[in-house]
Amino acid sequence: MTRFDVVVVGAGPAGSAAALTAAQAGASVLLLERGPFPGAKNVHGGVIYGRVLDDLVPRWWEQAPIQRWVTRRSLMMATGAQALSVDYRNGAWAEPPYNGAIAYRSEFDSWLAGVAERAGARLVCSTTATALLRGPDGSVRGVRTDREGGEVEAGVVIACDGANSLLAREAGLRPSGSAEDFALGAKEVLALPRDEIDRRFGLTGREGAAMEVLGCTADVPASAFLHTALDTVSVGVLVPAADLARSRIRPEELIAEVKAHPAIAPYLRGAELKEYAAHLVPDGSRAVLPRLAGPGILVCGDAAGLVLTAGPWLEGVNFAIGSGIAAGEAAAAAVRAGDTGAAALAGYRSRLESSFVLGDLHRFRDVPHLMRSERMRRYPRLACDAAERLLTVDNPRPKPGVTTVLREVAAAHGARMRDLARDGWQLLRSFG
Amino acid sequence: MTMSMLDRLRRRRIRRSARREAGARPERDAGGRGDAPLRPGRGSADPAAGRRPEWSEYAFGDRMATVEFRVQDEPHIVVDTAACQACPGQPCVTACPADLFTPTADGGIVFNHEQCFECGLCRLVCEGAGGDAITWSYPRGGHGVVLRWS
Ligand SMILES: Cc1cc2nc3c(=O)[nH]c(=O)nc-3n(C[C@H](O)[C@H](O)[C@H](O)COP(=O)(O)OP(=O)(O)OC[C@H]3O[C@@H](n4cnc5c(N)ncnc54)[C@H](O)[C@@H]3O)c2cc1C
Numbered sequence: 001m002t003r004f005d006v007v008v009v010g011a012g013p014a015g016s017a018a019a020l021t022a023a024q025a026g027a028s029v030l031l032l033e034r035g036p037f038p039g040a041k042n043v044h045g046g047v048i049y050g051r052v053l054d055d056l057v058p059r060w061w062e063q064a065p066i067q068r069w070v071t072r073r074s075l076m077m078a079t080g081a082q083a084l085s086v087d088y089r090n091g092a093w094a095e096p097p098y099n100g101a102i103a104y105r106s107e108f109d110s111w112l113a114g115v116a117e118r119a120g121a122r123l124v125c126s127t128t129a130t131a132l133l134r135g136p137d138g139s140v141r142g143v144r145t146d147r148e149g150g151e152v153e154a155g156v157v158i159a160c161d162g163a164n165s166l167l168a169r170e171a172g173l174r175p176s177g178s179a180e181d182f183a184l185g186a187k188e189v190l191a192l193p194r195d196e197i198d199r200r201f202g203l204t205g206r207e208g209a210a211m212e213v214l215g216c217t218a219d220v221p222a223s224a225f226l227h228t229a230l231d232t233v234s235v236g237v238l239v240p241a242a243d244l245a246r247s248r249i250r251p252e253e254l255i256a257e258v259k260a261h262p263a264i265a266p267y268l269r270g271a272e273l274k275e276y277a278a279h280l281v282p283d284g285s286r287a288v289l290p291r292l293a294g295p296g297i298l299v300c301g302d303a304a305g306l307v308l309t310a311g312p313w314l315e316g317v318n319f320a321i322g323s324g325i326a327a328g329e330a331a332a333a334a335v336r337a338g339d340t341g342a343a344a345l346a347g348y349r350s351r352l353e354s355s356f357v358l359g360d361l362h363r364f365r366d367v368p369h370l371m372r373s374e375r376m377r378r379y380p381r382l383a384c385d386a387a388e389r390l391l392t393v394d395n396p397r398p399k400p401g402v403t404t405v406l407r408e409v410a411a412a413h414g415a416r417m418r419d420l421a422r423d424g425w426q427l428l429r430s431f432g
Numbered sequence: 433m434t435m436s437m438l439d440r441l442r443r444r445r446i447r448r449s450a451r452r453e454a455g456a457r458p459e460r461d462a463g464g465r466g467d468a469p470l471r472p473g474r475g476s477a478d479p480a481a482g483r484r485p486e487w488s489e490y491a492f493g494d495r496m497a498t499v500e501f502r503v504q505d506e507p508h509i510v511v512d513t514a515a516c517q518a519c520p521g522q523p524c525v526t527a528c529p530a531d532l533f534t535p536t537a538d539g540g541i542v543f544n545h546e547q548c549f550e551c552g553l554c555r556l557v558c559e560g561a562g563g564d565a566i567t568w569s570y571p572r573g574g575h576g577v578v579l580r581w582s
Binding site: 044106128180234250273275420 | 488499570579
């Protein structure tokens with residue numbers, strides 16, 4: 001049987017970062033991917049926060065396949081017919097060290113896996129890990145694959161196999177998945193000429209836009225996004241799995257509703273559908289595995305539920321890479337020390353705790369639940385109605401005062417000023 | 433405004449499931465990966481689509497035809513249709529983003545694995561409804577969905 005110090009399952013961002021880190025630390029590394037190439041199975045909204053790569057791949061931005069750099073971020077609160085946006089632009093984000101990178105996962109994941117290969121990791125695609133191999137004491141000793149004679153022995157297995165993580169389940173680290181802990185992301189990639197995207201979104205050169213939308217799917221607490229690549233725009237929704245099931249609305253119908261919104265349709269008019277895709281996302285702090293390691297196994301990225309969801313904002317790729325780096329370091333250290341038991345691998349968790357990965361997830365742990373509550377969901381509508389009142393000039397009537405408008409609009413939505421103040425405070429606190 | 437749009441979407445869904453019950457799934461036949469990307473509304477079989485000139489929707493088969501699938505013969509997901517007969521809500525039917533779960537006349541469900549995104553949502557909503565009708569795994573390495581622009 002072949003043996004590697006470290007076998008990484010899944011060549012998404014978590015897996016490639018883990019493989020690269022372990023290989024750089026001198027371990028022999030096998031990186032398994034079930035797709036025909038890395039990224040073939042993977043979906044994101046479009047934006048990657050790449051600073052986490054600064055140490056691992058110096059000047060990564062000179063080699064990574066980046067379409068555009070985010071220089072415009074906006075949050076839109078919408079009702080059926082209205083929209084109120086906060087729109088932030090920063091031209092400096094189009095220069096190193098950059099802030100958000102827009103990329104296709106087929107290209108980005110293949111690139112990062114290639115970096116791991118060049119550092120010495122062995123990448124094998126079109127191969128699904130089907131089971132864990134166990135030692136007599138129950139500790140994980142390798143993986144079985146669907147290749148002929150495809151058993152591989154490992155000092156440490158790093159499970160980076162994404163949101164469904166069959167390996168974490170098999171290792172007993174993921175309690176049977178619950179619909180409440182996942183959201184479905186469904187998206188369309190729409191083609192438009194590059195100069196048309198530049199014109200509609202107000203961009204030049206490699207500048208890109210990332211827009212998040214709240215409230216435009218009336219019956220379901222979904223959020224929506226629009227992200228620009230060079231000559232495509234991604235438009236999609238993120239909807240809690242349980243709410244989607246309850247609503248009996250189809251995912252593509254939610255996307256249709258977003259695209260038809262009068263504040264969004266002008267961005268997309270005449271675009272051509274290039275690809276439709278769907279994928280699960282771990283949703284909220286409850287999705288994070290209580291234990292991230294067992295004897296002989298570490299779990300990273302989506303497989304471990306390490307995704308930051310804070311209302312309409314989602315960061316998963318950087319959390320996958322951050323956890324992959326920590327796992328690669330911990331695995332290589334354990335292999336070097338000749339002890340890959342649970343205690344020896346516990347360093348993985350402490351690495352995550354002292355980094356942004358568990359730090360941010362802890363800080364924002366209450367946000368997803370709060371943003372989705374009935375109470376908070378009325379705010380996009382309330383904000384739009386207040387804006388309408390304030391911006392409508394109905395002379396000869398005199399203008400109402402701001403507090404009068406707020407009080408009246410709040411009352412119309414069944415709330416009092418006191419509720420607004422309390423919710424505002426709670427929201428502020430949940431964001432730390 | 434929003435309500436009317438949702439109504440429109442609901443009507444379309446009801447029409448689609450009516451077609452399905454009649455045994456005809458014409459949209460699904462548009463197999464293969466289209467060479468040219470789709471223009472919205474082109475080839476749309478949906479009369480409601482024409483009512484909104486701003487943005488008419490794709491027929492579902494055209495939507496799925498934009499995605500590459502390297503289909504393996506044996507299904508990677510197996511649905512126990514007898515268990516589905518006891519399921520009151522059958523949430524998989526509307527939730528599946530690829531629309532692969534089709535109710536049958538006897539109250540069961542047939543599943544077609546060929547255009548599966550391998551997302552795992554069906555298993556979650558099945559378990560969420562208290563069921564365990566879905567035996568779920570990934571296709572063999574190198575098979576199944578291949579995404580390029582996502
Ligand atoms: C619609 C949507 C929008 C999103 N938007 C953003 C965004 O804008 N920004 C952001 O940062 N994040 C976003 N995310 C989240 C982000 O995509 C994920 O958090 C990220 O991909 C996690 O990386 P990963 O490596 O843990 O898992 P994945 O990217 O899922 O990679 C897992 C890999 O493992 C492979 N694999 C699985 N099982 C096996 C097996 N048994 N054997 C071999 N290989 C296997 C898969 O093929 C895959 O390549 C979004 C997600 C969705 C669905």
